[in-house]
Amino acid sequence: MVRMSSVQPGGKGTGGQRSGAPARRQPAQAKRPPAQGQRQPQRQGAGGGKRPPGRPGPGGKASAPRQNMRVTAAPPRRYSPSTIAFASIGLVVVVVVALVIVKVSTGGSKNNANTSAPTVTVATPQLVSQITSVPQSVIDAVGTGAGTTAPLVVNNQARLTSGGKPEVLFIGAEFCPYCAAERWAIAMAMSHFGTFTGLKETFSSPWDANPDTATLSFFGSSFTSTSIDFTAVEHESNDTNGAGTRHILQPLTTQQQNLWVKYSQQFGIQTGYPFLDIGNKVFVTGPSYNGDGTLLGGLSQSEIAAKFTNPNDPVTQAIVGTANYLTAAVCSLTGQQPTPLCTSSGVHKAATALHLG
Amino acid sequence: MQPVPRWQPITAFVLSLCGFGVSMYLTIEHYTGGIVSCPAGGGAIDCQKVTTSAESKVFGIPVALLGLLFFTALLVVNLPPMWQVASRRLAQLRLAMVVGGMGFVIYLLSAELFVIKAICLWCTSVHVVTFLLFIVVVTSYAATSAPGWDDAEDGVATDHR
Numbered sequence: 001m002v003r004m005s006s007v008q009p010g011g012k013g014t015g016g017q018r019s020g021a022p023a024r025r026q027p028a029q030a031k032r033p034p035a036q037g038q039r040q041p042q043r044q045g046a047g048g049g050k051r052p053p054g055r056p057g058p059g060g061k062a063s064a065p066r067q068n069m070r071v072t073a074a075p076p077r078r079y080s081p082s083t084i085a086f087a088s089i090g091l092v093v094v095v096v097v098a099l100v101i102v103k104v105s106t107g108g109s110k111n112n113a114n115t116s117a118p119t120v121t122v123a124t125p126q127l128v129s130q131i132t133s134v135p136q137s138v139i140d141a142v143g144t145g146a147g148t149t150a151p152l153v154v155n156n157q158a159r160l161t162s163g164g165k166p167e168v169l170f171i172g173a174e175f176c177p178y179c180a181a182e183r184w185a186i187a188m189a190m191s192h193f194g195t196f197t198g199l200k201e202t203f204s205s206p207w208d209a210n211p212d213t214a215t216l217s218f219f220g221s222s223f224t225s226t227s228i229d230f231t232a233v234e235h236e237s238n239d240t241n242g243a244g245t246r247h248i249l250q251p252l253t254t255q256q257q258n259l260w261v262k263y264s265q266q267f268g269i270q271t272g273y274p275f276l277d278i279g280n281k282v283f284v285t286g287p288s289y290n291g292d293g294t295l296l297g298g299l300s301q302s303e304i305a306a307k308f309t310n311p312n313d314p315v316t317q318a319i320v321g322t323a324n325y326l327t328a329a330v331c332s333l334t335g336q337q338p339t340p341l342c343t344s345s346g347v348h349k350a351a352t353a354l355h356l357g
Numbered sequence: 358m359q360p361v362p363r364w365q366p367i368t369a370f371v372l373s374l375c376g377f378g379v380s381m382y383l384t385i386e387h388y389t390g391g392i393v394s395c396p397a398g399g400g401a402i403d404c405q406k407v408t409t410s411a412e413s414k415v416f417g418i419p420v421a422l423l424g425l426l427f428f429t430a431l432l433v434v435n436l437p438p439m440w441q442v443a444s445r446r447l448a449q450l451r452l453a454m455v456v457g458g459m460g461f462v463i464y465l466l467s468a469e470l471f472v473i474k475a476i477c478l479w480c481t482s483v484h485v486v487t488f489l490l491f492i493v494v495v496t497s498y499a500a501t502s503a504p505g506w507d508d509a510e511d512g513v514a515t516d517h518r
Binding site for chain 2: 081082085086088089092095096099100103207208209242243244265268269270271272273286287
């Protein structure tokens with residue numbers, strides 16, 4: 001008579017292998033070394049697996065309990081795979097729900113009636129003067145500044161001109177926090193080549209990143225210059241009643257739209273704000289410095305402008321450093337005119353960094 | 358070892374296909390400079406704001422591209438024939454992928470809620486797909502990770518006498 005017995009450690013709920021079934025590997029549990037104090041299971045007939053000593057298996061002879069053998073606690077309880085699976089899913093659900101609850105209870109309060117849309121006022125003459133009259137010593141001391149990102153230079157492009165003059169095109173939006181930071185440097189740089197009238201003061205959206213960043217608005221302003229043409233398009237308005245509640249403020253012309261798409265594509269990014277095209281040669285396609293809460297947060301326009309006389313201030317480093325890059329870029333289109341500015345050490349450093357010198 | 362229910366491989370494959378499709382769309386829009394418009398919404402629903410935000414890149418790599426690569430890999434490991442392969446390592450890889458993907462989804466959701474303060478419906482659809490894949494893979498893991506031929510050398514032989 002052929003007797004078949006598989007060596008099975010009484011696996012949980014499996015009942016062991018059926019007679020005649022092909023040899024299969026045992027679950028990892030079976031290979032685990034016995035816990036301290038436990039007896040090594042002996043191979044024996046069916047039913048003799050990891051049974052506690054002294055308890056005979058069904059139909060099998062129990063090994064006699066050794067004298068003086070200490071009976072220890074049962075092995076740690078294992079959770080079934082389905083319990084672990086559902087616990088994992090539950091954990092994910094709890095985390096997501098917690099995120100939403102935190103958002104609703106904290107972020108939601110920012111959207112209430114206590115937060116109102118930023119107002120737009122005409123910039124004070126003092127503010128305009130502080131932006132347009134940064135001391136040359138500060139410009140030179142700052143150079144390319146600290147924490148700034150250099151604009152991108154593209155050679156061999158058809159020059160962007162308007163009325164025979166090199167054109168600088170800015171596309172931004174009043175809600176946009178990155179534009180809010182960028183406008184300080186743009187206004188500062190462009191004012192070296194012409195005169196602004198009708199500049200406005202405002203803030204970025206209170207419902208967006210870096211909320212309420214103090215800034216200027218080019219909407220409704222004009223710029224006169226004999227050397228360049230500066231076109232500023234505030235494409236979208238500020239938020240009026242919560243995030244995303246904005247509208248088209250200044251439509252783009254087909255040419256502006258095409259330039260925005262073409263060069264964003266060329267740099268491998270989506271069209272976004274801010275976008276600055278300096279004569280189709282130098283481009284800004286995002287924030288040139290991080291104007292977040294640690295830099296511009298909580299500062300008013302006059303507080304920011306008051307820093308422009310201190311070259312060591314981080315705000316000055318960021319804004320004047322960015323402005324020097326932009327100035328160097330425009331100088332490369334104007335034949336290095338005006339000479340005193342374009343050859344100054346601060347602008348020259350920026351031009352060298354951009355390989356425009 | 359309980360067999361994997363037939364619906365799980367099929368569901369996982371279809372979900373991977375959905376995630377692949379949406380990720381492909383977002384990646385194409387990203388590199389062609391197109392404007393990603395939400396299919397519905399207003400207020401805090403703003404696809405363009407999310408897809409052009411600073412958080413739309415991780416270490417300089419567009420999140421849309423990472424999603425495309427992720428779902429391409431998932432598509433491969435979730436091909437129905439791959440579920441027939443008795444490999445514990447494959448099951449572990451599949452599990453690691455969906456757990457990692459779920460973690461990344463939670464990070465992206467946090468960024469949308471607290472940093473960008475806008476929700477992109479296209480991105481949300483990818484998050485939902487990832488979560489559903491997580492459910493399918495996690496609930497099938499016990500069956501798919503049971504001992505298979507690839508580690509049979511560890512098996513205990515049947516005692517024939």
